[in-house]
Amino acid sequence: MFDTVETFYRPGTVREALRLLQDGKNRARVVAGGTDLVVQGDRSIRFLIDITHAGLSYVRRRGKACVIGATTSMAALEDSPAIRALADGILARAAATCGSVQIRNMATLGGNLANGSPAADTATPLLALDAEVVLADARGRRKSSLAAFYSGPRKAASGKALLVEVSIPAPPRGGRWSFQKLGRTESDISLVNVAAGLQLDSQGRAKWARIALGAVAPTPLRAVNAEKLLLGRKLDESALAEVCGEAAREVRPVTDVRASAGYRREMCRVLVRRALEECAAQTGCSL
Numbered sequence: 136m137f138d139t140v141e142t143f144y145r146p147g148t149v150r151e152a153l154r155l156l157q158d159g160k161n162r163a164r165v166v167a168g169g170t171d172l173v174v175q176g177d178r179s180i181r182f183l184i185d186i187t188h189a190g191l192s193y194v195r196r197r198g199k200a201c202v203i204g205a206t207t208s209m210a211a212l213e214d215s216p217a218i219r220a221l222a223d224g225i226l227a228r229a230a231a232t233c234g235s236v237q238i239r240n241m242a243t244l245g246g247n248l249a250n251g252s253p254a255a256d257t258a259t260p261l262l263a264l265d266a267e268v269v270l271a272d273a274r275g276r277r278k279s280s281l282a283a284f285y286s287g288p289r290k291a292a293s294g295k296a297l298l299v300e301v302s303i304p305a306p307p308r309g310g311r312w313s314f315q316k317l318g319r320t321e322s323d324i325s326l327v328n329v330a331a332g333l334q335l336d337s338q339g340r341a342k343w344a345r346i347a348l349g350a351v352a353p354t355p356l357r358a359v360n361a362e363k364l365l366l367g368r369k370l371d372e373s374a375l376a377e378v379c380g381e382a383a384r385e386v387r388p389v390t391d392v393r394a395s396a397g398y399r400r401e402m403c404r405v406l407v408r409r410a411l412e413e414c415a416a417q418t419g420c421s422l
C-alpha cells in the first residue's frame with residue numbers, strides 16, 4: 136500500500152510534527168490511526184508523520200468546556216466516563232458505532248474529522264454540541280467552529296495545519312440528547328446519521344434545539360430551518376411532522392453504492408423523528 140513512502144516519522148511534539156509537515160511540502164502526510172489513510176492508498180505520499188506520540192490523546196475539563204486531544208481513539212471516547220456523562224453520552228454513542236472493535240482501537244477523533252467525510256459519525260454530535268476545533272500551523276494556534284472547518288466534501292483541515300484539539304462548551308442545562316445512525320450493518324459507515332439536542336421550558340415548549348445530519352450533503356450540516364421551526368412549539372404530532380419534513384428538505388443527498396438520494400432523504404425524516412422523540416421521552420414529555 137505504501138511502497139512509495141520513503142520515511143516514517145514519529146514526532147514526540149506538535150511543534151516537531153509541524154516542522155516535518157512543512158519540510159515535506161506536498162509529499163508529507165499526517166497519519167493517526169491510519170484507518171482512512173491506508174484505505175485511500177495515495178501513492179503521492181513520500182513521508183508519513185505519525186502524530187499518535189505527540190501528546191494529543193486526552194479528555195480533559197478546561198473551565199466549563201470539555202476538551203479532547205485529536206489522537207484520542209474512538210475506543211477511549213466510548214469508555215471515557217466524562218464523555219459518557221456529557222449530553223446523554225451522544226459522542227460516546229457515536230464513537231461506539233464507528234466500525235469494529237479493531238477499527239475503534241486505531242481510529243482517532245481528529246482523523247474522523249480531518250478526513251472530511253460527510254458520513255463521519257462523530258461530526259454530527261459535535262455539530263449539535265456547538266464544538267470548536269483547534270488548529271495549529273507554523274503561525275500558531277487558532278480556533279474555528281466545526282461547521283467552518285468543513286469547506287466541502289473531503290475538504291477539512293488545510294494541508295499544513297494540524298487539528299490538535301476539539302473543544303465542547305457546556306451544553307444547556309436540562310437539555311436532552313439523541314444520536315441515531317442507520318447503516319447497512321452494525322459496523323457499517325452511516326447511510327444517514329442524526330444528532331439532536333432539545334431543551335424544553337416548564338410548559339413543554341422547545342426553547343433551544345439542535346438537529347445535525349450526516350451523510351446527506353457534501354458536509355455534515357445543521358438543519359437550521361427545522362431547528363427554528365421547533366422553537367416555542369410543543370412537540371406534538373403536527374410539530375414533529377413539520378420539523379421532520381423541513382429537515383428532509385434541507386439536505387442534499389446523493390445516490391451512491393450504499394443508498395439512493397431519495398432513500399436517504401426519507402430516512403432523514405425518520406431518524407430526526409426518532410431523535411426528537413428520544414429527547415422528549417428523556418424529559419418525561421409524552422407525545
Ligand SMILES: Cc1cc2nc3c(=O)[nH]c(=O)nc-3n(C[C@H](O)[C@H](O)[C@H](O)COP(=O)(O)OP(=O)(O)OC[C@H]3O[C@@H](n4cnc5c(N)ncnc54)[C@H](O)[C@@H]3O)c2cc1C
Nearest residue numbers: 167168169170171172233234242243245246247249256298
Ligand atoms: C472497516 C472500516 C469501518 C469504518 N467505519 C466507520 C464508521 O462506522 N463511522 C465512521 O465515522 N468512520 C468509519 N470508518 C472510517 C475511519 O475509521 C474513521 O474516519 C477514523 O476516525 C479515522 O481516524 P484515523 O485516526 O484512522 O485517521 P487517519 O486514517 O490516520 O487519517 C485520516 C485523514 O485525516 C488526516 N489527519 C488525521 N489526523 C489529523 C490531524 N490531527 N490533523 C490533521 N489531519 C489529520 C490524515 O492525513 C488523513 O488524510 C471506517 C473505516 C474502516 C476501514
